[in-house]
Amino acid sequence: MSKSKRGAKKERGEPAEKNAPEPAGKEAGDEVPQAPPVAMSRAVTAIVLAWLVPGGGHLLLGRLPRAVFYFVWVLLTLAIGCYLHGLLPWMLHGSPLQVLKTLGAMGSGIPFFALKLVAGYHGDLSSPGFEYGGAFIVSAGLMNMLLVLDTWDIAVGRKT
Amino acid sequence: MSHFLLMVVYATLLSVFFAVLWRREPKERWKLFLQMFFGLVVGAVVLAWLMYPFPSGPPAPIP
Numbered sequence A: 001m002s003k004s005k006r007g008a009k010k011e012r013g014e015p016a017e018k019n020a021p022e023p024a025g026k027e028a029g030d031e032v033p034q035a036p037p038v039a040m041s042r043a044v045t046a047i048v049l050a051w052l053v054p055g056g057g058h059l060l061l062g063r064l065p066r067a068v069f070y071f072v073w074v075l076l077t078l079a080i081g082c083y084l085h086g087l088l089p090w091m092l093h094g095s096p097l098q099v100l101k102t103l104g105a106m107g108s109g110i111p112f113f114a115l116k117l118v119a120g121y122h123g124d125l126s127s128p129g130f131e132y133g134g135a136f137i138v139s140a141g142l143m144n145m146l147l148v149l150d151t152w153d154i155a156v157g158r159k160t
Numbered sequence B: 001m002s003h004f005l006l007m008v009v010y011a012t013l014l015s016v017f018f019a020v021l022w023r024r025e026p027k028e029r030w031k032l033f034l035q036m037f038f039g040l041v042v043g044a045v046v047l048a049w050l051m052y053p054f055p056s057g058p059p060a061p062i063p
Helices: A003-011 A040-052 A056-060 A064-083 A096-106 A110-118 A130-155 B003-022 B026-051
Strands: none
Touching (some): A040 A056, A040 A130, A064 A110, A064 A130, A064 B003, A096 A110, B003 B026
């Protein structure tokens, strides 16, 4: 079929030919299905909730199975870090890397502050798992930050 | 708990998380999971093997 005929079909909303080549840089299955966007206030509430409670944003947007999975997964990562007596970082003046590490760990939201301020958890320097546990704890925070971004994408209709 | 086991646990947690976050189809999820899991584990072992001949430095300072 000529190019002009194919264009006319597209304008009428008819499906393109099966053997039509994909646009450059795109492969079959690359397209992400989109969802209708929600109101801006709801989107902002969702990302705040997503930060405070892992999976909370997904729950607010009606993605229950994924919300449960993310909640369990982030908390499991955090729990393994605590089981290993990993360092729960806190701001240290004059140490930019420590600040970054703390911000990363704070990504967990309420669980981070509950551990720090309510449970009084700090980690055990003498434990063999101190460094590894710290990596798990920071990873849990970073995972939740990605979930915040994912929540935003869902809220504005970029993802389902 | 051994270092290797901890690395495998860490790789599993990350791989499953990213597979669920970035892919929607089960087949695609499995593919990404396997790529990431083996990439992390095998990559770390290869890196460790490459660093093996280098002498270790002084002990790290206690933070």
